[in-house]
Amino acid sequence: MLTKPQDFPAATLLDGITLTVLSSDDADRLAAAYRRNRDHLAPWEPVRPDAFFTAKGQQAVIDAKLALHQADSEVPMILSEAGRIIGTVTLTGIVRGPFLSANLGYWIDAACTGRGVGTAAVAAVIDTARETLGLHRVQAATLLHNAASQRILAKSGFERIGLAPQYLKIAGQWQDHLLFQRIL
Incomplete structure (x- = not known):
């Protein structure tokens, strides 16, 4: 099931x-969002080089993500409010065949947390994963102390399925993560 950006209409x-598929025109706005949230995201993400926070750096990231989207292995989406990017939500590692699964990642602008965004x-x-992509399962991982993200997953019907020691290198250190899944 090959998906194209037009298969994912904007949702309010x-x-x-709004939630839309990332576009090659989003580099300036995405770089601005990452610069605005650099300190907010630092404890939850890999260490980023300074170039990551530039429009040129984001253009390279966007190009790579859109190539994966065209290959049907990723759906990169952005959240926007009044023309400003306030977060991203991405399905990565989409696997077809008998697995029909993907990984979920997301972040929300510091100024928008606590609003249900x-x-x-x-x-x-999750609706897109089920209805448009035909997936059976979505997995997510959080740092052990990321209570806010764990609340989002719980409210969204995810269940905790385990602990992954030294799962990802976040903030410069290999860190344990809690694993969650939702069967669709």
């Missing part, structure tokens, strides 16, 4: 926030 979530975005992407 709440309070005028993350929960609404995850719910919309």
